[in-house]
């Protein structure tokens with residue numbers, strides 16, 4: 001089969017590699033769609049740690065084409081989304097937290113920028129009939145957002161703010177709304193992304209190049225004290241600071257965006273202490289992955305995929321994603 005191998009920096013090669021085998025307990029999936037993740041962009045920019053050579057790609061959907069010993073042959077032909085990482089399903093982290101944090105299994109598996117992948121049958125989650133297979137590839141990023149939002153304690157009639165309307169900000173917005181935020185502001189300078197936040201439930205769209213956020217805070221939050229919950233979904237320390245500074249006393253800030261490794265938090269810690277702000281990190285999918293395909297059927301995901309590329313054009317897709325002009329770019333490995 002064909003696979004794209006990453007060699008560090010922005011260097012990739014399209015390689016012929018052995019077809020994955022359905023070993024006991026495993027299934028082989030023919031990949032329909034693999035989403036380009038902000039993390040992939042950060043890896044090629046040296047902003048997120050990863051060891052080359054490596055096949056990247058962790059947001060994928062497809063169809064089971066072969067099963068190993070111990071897996072029912074009835075699963076052949078099933079449409080699935082991949083909860084993709086190596087895991088044992090037994091250790092404390094796997095059972096209680098996140099299979100991508102398994103304490104036992106090796107950290108990396110073959111990625112999804114390839115025509116096929118073999119994975120543990122338990123990590124191939126069947127899609128609801130009414131979920132489009134291409135849209136289903138967004139289960140992984142959506143799971144990270146749902147897991148993050150569920151770490152917040154959202155009070156009755158809460159106000160909320162999401163900074164950044166890339167795919168992570170959009171899903172965070174949608175789940176904040178479905179988890180009780182009454183008035184939600186989404187702040188985003190790029191028009192196409194900002195407009196898309198409406199379809200994810202945003203009540204107020206904010207363009208930071210147009211009006212200072214402080215005016216929105218003064219207008220819509222109680223005594224101008226700030227929002228009950230805020231989320232940074234870009235990955236810039238100064239925007240995490242903006243979120244903290246826009247949060248009301250005893251409020252909570254969620255860190256959805258991936259800040260560069262080693263970056264400090266540029267906030268006045270006295271102020272955070274004085275106003276009793278809670279800061280919540282949110283890296284991964286927690287243990288909500290299997291619930292997400294159903295959640296996706298409740299959202300309007302029309303036009304969220306801004307571009308589709310064949311496997312060989314992965315570098316172009318990563319560049320398009322880095323330029324931030326669309327919402328989600330996808331690789332179609334078998335087209």
Ligand SMILES: [Zn+2]
Nearest residue numbers: 037039059141
């Ligand atoms: Zn991702």
Ligand SMILES: [Zn+2]
Nearest residue numbers: 088091094102
């Ligand atoms: Zn484990």
